[in-house]
Amino acid sequence: MYSVTVNLERGYFEVATHGFWTLDTLGDFARELEQTVRRIRAAGRTPVSLCDLTNAMVQSQEVVAAFARMMQNPAVRSGRVAVYTSGALTKFQAVRANEDHDEFRFFTCKDEARAWLFAPQGEVGGRRLTSPQPPPPFALSEVEVHAPKQAARDSLGLRLRSG
Template sequence: MPPERKAAAKFGFDYDRRRNRITVSIRDFWTVETVREFATAAGAAAHQVRATRDDYDVLIDSRDFPVQGNDVADLLPRIAEAGLALTTGRAASVVASHLNKLQADRTQNHPRFRAFLTMEAAEAWLAGKD
């Protein structure tokens, strides 16, 4: 598999117009290069949606994204900060374990970002039901 296809298989983006939500799927172990490729793709997806709406939410399905090395984990907040600067909406990440949640809570501290252990809790928070 070519490197660009291999990296692309580790993440994906889908915009739901009805919900005004970008769903981001991330999986597997990443390298710093994967993070760079993800940042480029995430920026493109966000700018495409922002061309019509600037109040979209983001739901990150990271249940298949294991705890990452610090070199990767420490880069992810920069991407989240850049993405949240493009919207007035919220971002929720659904993680697979308490350890994943601890890593997300440690590295992500934006007031419109939260990590959750269930999809239901994340969706309720995105809907404003806290």
């Protein structure tokens, strides 16, 4: 349902989501996100994140409302969040769930999202950036990847169907 790629040295993490979520999925995601943000902050960095919603599905109103409540928690927040997707409905839900968060920007291209995310403070695309300056881009070989609880679910025969 999701994966989280982390680069502690640079204070960066990338989230990729797919499928239709339940409240249990969201609870697992919230715990993973909180742990990731805590680890990055413990390394002395302000977290920045890239969210790939390319394979995400439109979610139930219950999950969207719970997600919006989760994002009120400072323990899961990043200095900057670049979200990208080509799906109009998915983007609409993401914008609505995060409309009170100035650190979010929405894109249809991953390269543009990453360029904004790693740009120095100042003007980017006509918008003033106010978050702390994030680190420069990095090589993918510097990251660790987590797909939480999937191995445990597989070992118990609880395979999730993905969309």
